[in-house]
Amino acid sequence: MPTHARPTDDPLQRERAHLAESRAALRTMRADTEALDLTDVTGNWVNAEVLRREINERIAALADLADAPLFFGRLDYHEPPGGERPGPEAGPLPGPPGERFYIGRRHVHDKDGDPMVIDWRAPVSQPFYRATPREPMGVRLRRRFGYTGGELTAYEDEHLTAAGLAGADVPASALLQAEIEKPRVGPMRDIVATIQPEQDEIVRADIGGTVCVQGAPGTGKTAVGLHRVAYLLYAHRERLARTGTLVVGPNRSFLRYIEQVLPALGEVDVAQATVEELVAHVPLRGSDSAAVARLKGDARMAEVLRRAVRSGVRMPSEGLVVVRGSRRWRVPAPEVEEIVRELLDRDIRYGAAREALPQRLAHAVLVRMERSGEAPDDRVQDAVARNPAVKALVKQVWPVVDPPRLVLRLLSDGDFLAECAEGILDGDEQRLLLWDRPARGVRTAPWSAADAVLVDEVTDLVRRTPSLGHVVLDEAQDLSPMQYRAVGRRCTTGSATVLGDIAQGTTPWATGSWAEALTHLGKADAVVEELTRGFRVPGKVIDYASRLLPSIAPDLTPATSVRDSPGSLSVRLVDPAELTAAVLAACRAALANEGSIGLIAADARVAALTAALDAAGMACLSPGDEASRACRLTLVPASLAKGLEYDFVVLEEPSAVVEGEADARTGLRRLYVALTRAVSGLSVVHSRPLPAVLAEGPVPSV
Structure with a gap:
């Protein structure tokens, strides 16, 4: 990288000057792009629109984001004595000797095309995240920058090669720690400046395989998944531009919370959706009990639906007769039946088989033509396939399947359900599936979210679902087997990044193991990585929440935290009559600090707390609206807390959170989620006894 003239020998001023020059260069790059004249560049309006x-x-x-650092680090590569580099035994070195690179969110070059900032995803940037004193990767010095808003205010150097030769460890970075602990207001930020080595390995994993990340709270699994999308788009842009990428989240609040991360990294063309949005084939007018939803999400339903789709196929009672001119060509019923059974045995999609049947019947006719001395060609076969007699026979033996109507029949016709579910579901299960009121039609049927997944399954049985190049599935532990299949259909020829935490599974159908989940997803060979080192949740908070693990996920390794924040946890017992007042007081105390505040409570308490906040003149937001207006307090129903983070969390009445779920284990998992949303401090306010497993051991108090 060329060294530009600097007006001072002060290192901080030189870095500020480079930042100013880089921002100016980025503005020039954008202006040059805006000034492109596309007149007469393309031959037609379609290509012009695409361009x-x-x-x-x-x-x-x-776009230059004023409050986001354009670059956050610098790498100075080592110049060996005499100008010679280490031999091949030292391994490949990513940077030229003596070169200097500024690492940032996107590539920036000057008017001559020389790089001023290197994209964090480039191979030469990798040592910024992985170099250590013992493996410096050719780096002599790693410099981290500190910012206030968009202004560069500090720097910190790590002399890796010298420390490596001396066998010493580089002290922990104060700037890195400060960036991790920086208060946050609004939606989720990227972590591009603080990616850790174990996270970087996942981010840069090859696109050819699926990666599953079991991540404890605060380990950054969501951020890792989003940064992996950004990296893959950088490394495989042409491929993914053709096939597409998708981020699947648990709900719209969560997606609004994370939606600014990829644009901040320069990626603006990644689709986001919930599972419900992926399978939106029917209007949702109903809901299911936990038992019914669990059964509809059971993997056995896939075979029931496959039988239902194929149940309409009927063997012909008569043969095929095709009239062409003065000749009549006959294909006897046994031969037609043989053709139909062969297509059934091939187990191809129903719609593809139905499209193939006319051609197979036409071929049988052409064989007879050839035997009689004629020489028909492909045009004749196509004409025979379109013959009214062939069309009529296809309609009779292989009727069109409308997925919503088929599922409607399955859920409302007991005899049909019994026929399709024989040997798969017992009588009690079949009765549980049937709607308790008649459905008058597809549009008015009491469709539930679980029903929509069944319709999606049938739709794919009829016609293949298009596959994307890469799918990120977050909070994956909460999906049912049938939902996994629905997501898996969107990446059958692509790869996936699966993110979740078994301990945070709060649906009645939450998965018990990643091996089971990945099998339903169609990615049984995925690599499972475990992240247990937390960077966001304070140590005292994660230790307190981990008391629940033996009851909710005994096989998981408890998380640890790199942060020891004194005073980060308090648990206060109050009189029931004073509970609301104590909660509001805790919120006011939290608002005295910098950053965002989340008030988490059982769903049934949200309305009362909203009224109390209004009466107290304390403005609050709903989850996902953090970027909509200047307000630092968010009132969060416990059911929507998953995946969200706040600097300070006030948790009201843990026992009520547990009791808000259908069973105690799910309730304790919901509580585990609520306890681990805090980045700087957690205040638990309760008037009733804490759940027994949480109360074991000394309880912090104020």
């Missing part, structure tokens, strides 16, 4: 869309995406990606 214009790509240019607009490029312009958006070149």
Whole structure:
């Protein structure tokens, strides 16, 4: 990288000057892109529109975010004595000797095309995240930068090679720790400046395989998944531009919370959706009990639906007769039946088999033509396939399947369900599936979210679901087997990044193991990585929440935290009559600090707390609205807390959170989620006894 002239020998001023020059260069890059003249560049309006869309995406990606550092680190590569580099036995070195690279969110070059900032995803940037004193990867010095807003305010150097030669460890980075602990207001930020080595390995894993991340609270699994998307788009942009990428989250509140991460990294064309949005084939008008939803999400339903789809196929009672001119060509019923059974035995998709049947019947007719001395060609076969007699026979033996209507029949016709579920579901299970009121039609049927997944399964049995290049599935522990299948259909020829925590599974159908979940997803060969070192949740908070693990996920390794924050946890017992007042007081105390505040409570308490906050003149937001207006307090129903983070959390009445679920284990998992949303401090306020497993051992108090 060329060294530009600097007006001072003060290192901090030189770095500020480089930042100013880099921002100016980025503005020039954007202006040059905006000034592109596309007149007469393409031959037709379709290509022109595609090119214009790509240019607009490029312009958006070149936006300079004033409050986000353009670069956050620097790598100085080692110049060996005499100018010679270490031999091959030292391994490949990613940077040229003596070169200096600034590492940032996107590539920036000057007017001559020389790089001023290197994209964090480039191979030469990798040592910023992985180099150590014992394995410096050719790096002599690693410099981290500290920012206040968009202003560069500090730097910190790590002399890796010298420390490595001396066998010493580099002291923990104060700037890195400060960035991790920086208060947050609004939606989720990227962690590009603080990615840890174990996280970087997952981020840069090859696109050819699926990676499953079992991540304890605060280990950054969601951020890792999003940064992995950004990395794959950088490393395989042309491939993923053709096939597409998708981030699947548990709900819209969560997706709104994370939606700014990828744009901040320069990626503006990644789709986001919930599972319900992926399978939105029918209007949702009903809901299911936990038992019914669990049964509808059972993997056995896939075979019931497969039988239902194929149940309409009927063997012909008569043969096929095709009239062409003065000749009549006959295909006897046994031969037609043989063709139909062969297509059934091949087990291809129902719609593809139905499309193949006319051609197979036409071929049988052409064989007879050839035997009689004629020489028909492909045009004749196509004409025979379109013959009214062939069409009528296909309609009779292989009727069209409408997925919603088929599922409607299955859930409302006991005899049909019994036929399709024989040997798979017992009588009690079949009765549980049937709707308790008649459905008048597809549009008015009492469809539930679980029903929509069944319709999606049938839709795929009829016609293949298009596959994307890469799918990120977050909070994956909460999906049912049938939901896993629905997501898996979207990446059958692509790869996936699966993110979750078994201990945070709070649905009645939550998965018990990643091996089981990945099998349903169609990615049984996925690599499972475990993240247990927390960076966001204070040690005292995660230790307190981990008291629940023996009851909710005994096989998981308890998380540890790199942060020891004194005073980060308090548990206060109050009189029931004073509970609401004590909760509001805890919120006011939290608001005296910098950063965001989340008030988490059982869903049934949200309405009362909303009224209490209004009466007290304390404005609050709903989850996902953190970026909508200047307000630091969010009132969070416990059911929506998963995946969210706040600097300070006030948790009201843990026992009520547990009792808000259908069973005690699910309730304790919901409580585990609520306890681990705090980045800086957690205040638990309760008037009733704590759950027994949480109360074991000394309880912090104020």
